[in-house]
Amino acid sequence: MSSVDATDPPEVTGFFELHRPGDPFVLPNAWDVGSARALVAEGFPAVGTTSLGVAAARGLPDATRAAHDAVLAVTGELLAAGLGVPLTVDLEDGFSDDPGAVADLVVGLGVAGVNLEDATDGALIDPDRHAHRIAAVKQRAPGVFVNARTDVFWVGDHDPGEAIARLRRYVDAGADGVFVPGALDEATIESLTAAVGAPLNVLASPAIPRTRLAELGVARISTGSLLYRSALGQAVAAARAVRDGAPLPAAPSYAEVQRLATGSG
Numbered sequence: 001m002s003s004v005d006a007t008d009p010p011e012v013t014g015f016f017e018l019h020r021p022g023d024p025f026v027l028p029n030a031w032d033v034g035s036a037r038a039l040v041a042e043g044f045p046a047v048g049t050t051s052l053g054v055a056a057a058r059g060l061p062d063a064t065r066a067a068h069d070a071v072l073a074v075t076g077e078l079l080a081a082g083l084g085v086p087l088t089v090d091l092e093d094g095f096s097d098d099p100g101a102v103a104d105l106v107v108g109l110g111v112a113g114v115n116l117e118d119a120t121d122g123a124l125i126d127p128d129r130h131a132h133r134i135a136a137v138k139q140r141a142p143g144v145f146v147n148a149r150t151d152v153f154w155v156g157d158h159d160p161g162e163a164i165a166r167l168r169r170y171v172d173a174g175a176d177g178v179f180v181p182g183a184l185d186e187a188t189i190e191s192l193t194a195a196v197g198a199p200l201n202v203l204a205s206p207a208i209p210r211t212r213l214a215e216l217g218v219a220r221i222s223t224g225s226l227l228y229r230s231a232l233g234q235a236v237a238a239a240r241a242v243r244d245g246a247p248l249p250a251a252p253s254y255a256e257v258q259r260l261a262t263g264s265g
Contacts (some may be wrong), residue, residue: 001101015112015113016176017040017085018019018045018056018086019145019177019199020219021199021217021218021264022217022218024214024219024221025045025219025220026044026210026221026222027044027046027047027048027088027201027220027222028223029049029050029053029090029222029225029226029227030050030056030078030227031050031053031057031074031228032047032074033077033081034257034261035053035228035231035262036078036083037083037260038252040083041178042262044152045085045154046086046088046112047078047083047085047086047087048087048089048090048113048115049071049074049075049090050223050224050225050227050228050231051063051067051071051090051091051092051225052224052225052227052228052229052258053068053228054067054074054090063117063120063121064120065101065120067092071089071091071092073093073244075089075109079110079111081099083237086111087111087112088111089109089111089113089114089115090114090115091106091114091115091116091117092117093103093116093118093120093125093130093133094116094133094137094196095130099132099133099135099136099137100136102136102137103137103140103141104140106144107140107141108140111144111146112144112145113145113146114137114144114145114146114147115147115149115179116130116134116147116148116149117149117150117151118130118148118150118151118170119151119154121165124151124156125154127165127166127169127170128169130169131170131172131173133168134146134173134174138173138174139174146174146175146176147178147180147201147220148167148170148171148173148175148177148179149179149180150167150170150178150179151181152180152182153180153181153182158182160188160191160192163192164191164192164195167196167198168195171197176198177198177199177200178192178200178201179201179202179220179222180192181202181203181222181224182203182218184202184205186208186212189200189202189213189217190216191219192252193217194217199220200217200218200219201218201220201221201222202218202220202222203221203222203223203224203226204221204222204223204226237249238251
């Protein structure tokens with residue numbers, strides 16, 4: 001983050017319109033109001049949440065439905081903060097096997113987008129079950145961008161063919177975009193963009209820069225849990241520096257953080 005004192009707010013663009021294959025936007029993932037406001041001040045056109053960050057900050061495991069209440073609380077806080085950019089929320093697997101319950105949850109959130117994954121407790125579920133959840137959400141909340149995630153490369157067998165089959169099923173059910181987290185190589189990304197027919201979201205990769213992801217047809221690049229993990233690492237490094245008498249890392253000032261927290265100045 002180069003500055004938290006940006007004076008010109010980012011231009012608010014419709015969330016659907018941000019998804020342009022071949023011209024990917026970076027979606028940073030926040031875990032509280034302060035981190036979200038800092039990212040908006042840096043000029044990002046939208047903000048997402050990170051389920052790991054939200055869960056871990058409260059001592060909860062990720063991707064087990066344990067963070068249901070925490071996710072709802074953070075979402076409410078972010079909406080109340082008036083970020084001025086679209087907000088999309090990571091809902092894990094929707095926190096329910098009941099498509100109607102998932103649809104009710106999304107309708108009640110009032111956000112621009114949601115991320116729904118096809119794994120629960122570290123195991124892939126039947127793709128038809130996930131497709132039913134997606135269809136129910138789109139029927140009840142057609143204006144919400146549904147990013148359908150497959151965890152084939154997280155907890156599955158890393159088979160691109162299976163990932164494509166699942167994603168096509170989700171797009172047929174109404175998904176607006178698809179998300180494939182994992183350490184994907186260029187050939188896999190290219191095959192996904194060519195075969196699925198919907199905006200592809202991938203995780204930021206140290207091996208493949210944004211310019212190359214654009215050439216491969218990616219529409220959205222998420223930071224996932226990276227920012228939370230980096231912040232945690234920096235916090236420990238700062239404490240270690242104080243203990244060991246090493247130079248202290250740069251950090252926003254107290255006043256800057258106060259302005260972010262309150263949305264003033």
